[in-house]
Amino acid sequence: MVWRLASYLTQTLPAEAAHNVAVKALSLGLGPAPSVPSLPVKVGTMRWPNPLGLAAGFDKNAEAYHGAHKLGFGAVEVGTITPLAQPGNPKPRVFRLPEDQAVINRYGFNGKGMAYAAKQLAKRRSDMILGVNIGANKLSEDKAQDYHKTAAFLAGYADYITVNISSPNTPGLRDLQDGKALQDTLAATFAGLAEAAETKPVFVKLAPDLTATALVQSMEAALQFDIAGFILTNTTIARPAHLQSRYQSEQGGLSGRPVKAFSEASLATAMTFIKEQNASCDVIAVGGIETGQDVLMRLALGASATQLYSALSLQGPDLPARILTDIAAFCDRHHITSLSEIIGTAATIEEARAFAAR
Numbered sequence: 314m315v316w317r318l319a320s321y322l323t324q325t326l327p328a329e330a331a332h333n334v335a336v337k338a339l340s341l342g343l344g345p346a347p348s349v350p351s352l353p354v355k356v357g358t359m360r361w362p363n364p365l366g367l368a369a370g371f372d373k374n375a376e377a378y379h380g381a382h383k384l385g386f387g388a389v390e391v392g393t394i395t396p397l398a399q400p401g402n403p404k405p406r407v408f409r410l411p412e413d414q415a416v417i418n419r420y421g422f423n424g425k426g427m428a429y430a431a432k433q434l435a436k437r438r439s440d441m442i443l444g445v446n447i448g449a450n451k452l453s454e455d456k457a458q459d460y461h462k463t464a465a466f467l468a469g470y471a472d473y474i475t476v477n478i479s480s481p482n483t484p485g486l487r488d489l490q491d492g493k494a495l496q497d498t499l500a501a502t503f504a505g506l507a508e509a510a511e512t513k514p515v516f517v518k519l520a521p522d523l524t525a526t527a528l529v530q531s532m533e534a535a536l537q538f539d540i541a542g543f544i545l546t547n548t549t550i551a552r553p554a555h556l557q558s559r560y561q562s563e564q565g566g567l568s569g570r571p572v573k574a575f576s577e578a579s580l581a582t583a584m585t586f587i588k589e590q591n592a593s594c595d596v597i598a599v600g601g602i603e604t605g606q607d608v609l610m611r612l613a614l615g616a617s618a619t620q621l622y623s624a625l626s627l628q629g630p631d632l633p634a635r636i637l638t639d640i641a642a643f644c645d646r647h648h649i650t651s652l653s654e655i656i657g658t659a660a661t662i663e664e665a666r667a668f669a670a671r
């Protein structure tokens with residue numbers, strides 16, 4: 314109840330102030346800690362206690378991941394972390410679009426840099442799955458080198474590394490999704506891991522704005538490396554015609570409900586390609602997830618796990634527990650004893666949706 318009130322009050326603050334309050338509260342351990350059902354999934358070589366992770370962007374400086382984990386998430390991804398501290402774009406730079414259950418942000422990797430993040434990550438307890446999402450500084454002249462530096466510096470703290478080349482708010486970053494640039498970026502990341510003598514699973518996070526052809530080309534280039542898989546997707550620069558909010562024309566990445574269709578389509582394209590190639594890689598699905606049904610649908614379509622962010626900021630901290638309880642009830646109803654029975658059972662988006670709606 315206290316949490317309902319507190320999260321209602323933060324909704325009355327401007328979006329960035331609300332975000333900062335939420336990070337502060339969780340960093341101080343002032344958050345709910347519901348007990349959530351055990352719903353284990355295999356994600357590459359990892360075992361997540363449930364298939365719902367917190368996506369990157371909430372805990373940019375790795376200050377609140379213990380508190381975020383306590384909300385019930387099966388994994389928490391911190392970052393994006395860049396080598397150097399940088400201020401990001403001028404404010405205001407994040408907007409809530411409640412009418413559309415969406416968020417637009419153009420933060421631009423505001424953050425305290427990898428040395429600060431490493432200090433925070435050194436405090437981690439080992440009873441959780443922690444992803445570290447890495448990126449490049451805005452003014453960096455050699456972006457690939459930034460992935461080398463951050464991978465080398467931070468891999469020791471991570472259960473997995475996410476190579477973020479899909480944020481729309483750093484000029485040129487999305488160009489790293491193109492074949493040659495992507496290979497240079499991954500070569501640099503793996504060189505960083507080798508330098509640190511770490512072999513952590515590496516995921517590549519891609520944009521929902523790639524055409525199906527471009528998505529497959531990026532995946533093909535990435536699969537030349539020993540990656541664990543893909544995170545699909547980041548925010549979109551598209552602005553669907555159905556948006557209602559007065560903030561709809563703000564520049565930046567749109568997330569939440571309006572990105573759902575894009576992310577689902579990317580996942581479907583990716584799974585078809587993975588099957589065709591018989592590639593051994595996993596997909597973590599993210600974009601517009603707000604219900605247990607959304608999670609089940611992505612698993613049926615082939616994702617190994619999911620993440621969310623926007624719905625948490627719009628609906629409050631008890632959302633993960635509600636979603637996981639709904640998934641457990643679905644499994645009980647349909648006598649499903651392990652989520653592995655579900656993964657990849659649907660061939661199309663429609664089939665996956667119908668499955669999850671049962």
Ligand SMILES: Cc1cc2nc3c(=O)[nH]c(=O)nc-3n(C[C@H](O)[C@H](O)[C@H](O)COP(=O)(O)O)c2cc1C
Nearest residue numbers: 368369370393418546547568569600601621622623
């Ligand atoms: C305010 C905000 C900041 C974000 N910052 C990052 C980031 O730093 N790095 C990243 O990889 N993704 C970032 N994202 C994207 C999310 O991780 C996620 O991919 C996207 O929002 C789609 O999921 P959602 O619809 O559940 O929010 C951010 C999203 C939001 C809303």
